[in-house]
């Protein structure tokens with residue numbers, strides 16, 4: 001799979017990344033981590049076949065982030081690219097997505113996500129807590145971008161095939 005091509009042609013994933021980081025930053029404010037520290041994501045460094053599970057943070061404006069557990073130094077921009085790719089695989093329930101994403105300045109309601117699914121623009125990726133369907137973050141972010149641009153909504157796969 002060619003991730004670089006996908007990142008270059010799908011701004012929605014970058015938007016999804018921004019939204020996820022925004023949501024995490026809100027959580028971070030709530031739990032009172034120093035405000036000049038930026039959430040990067042799980043370290044994921046593999047040493048001796050063991051994956052480091054510590055969470056990475058970077059000083060705001062810093063180009064690198066050093067893991068406190070394993071000492072691996074990560075390039076912040078590269079990590080951002082990797083997270084953008086991950087947005088394609090991360091699935092969440094409409095309840096979570098509505099708390100995380102927004103259309104313009106309005107919350108994305110679970111009702112709108114359900115409507116998009118009902119009309120075939122979104123396909124459930126799996127089943128989440130309490131039997132609720134989950135949707136890929138990047139797919140939802142892409143629909144939001146299309147909606148905001150006044151474009152006709154289309155399912156993800158259809159776009160992939162015609163791209």
Ligand SMILES: [Zn+2]
Pocket residue numbers: 043044045052053054067068069070071072
């Ligand atoms: Zn680490």
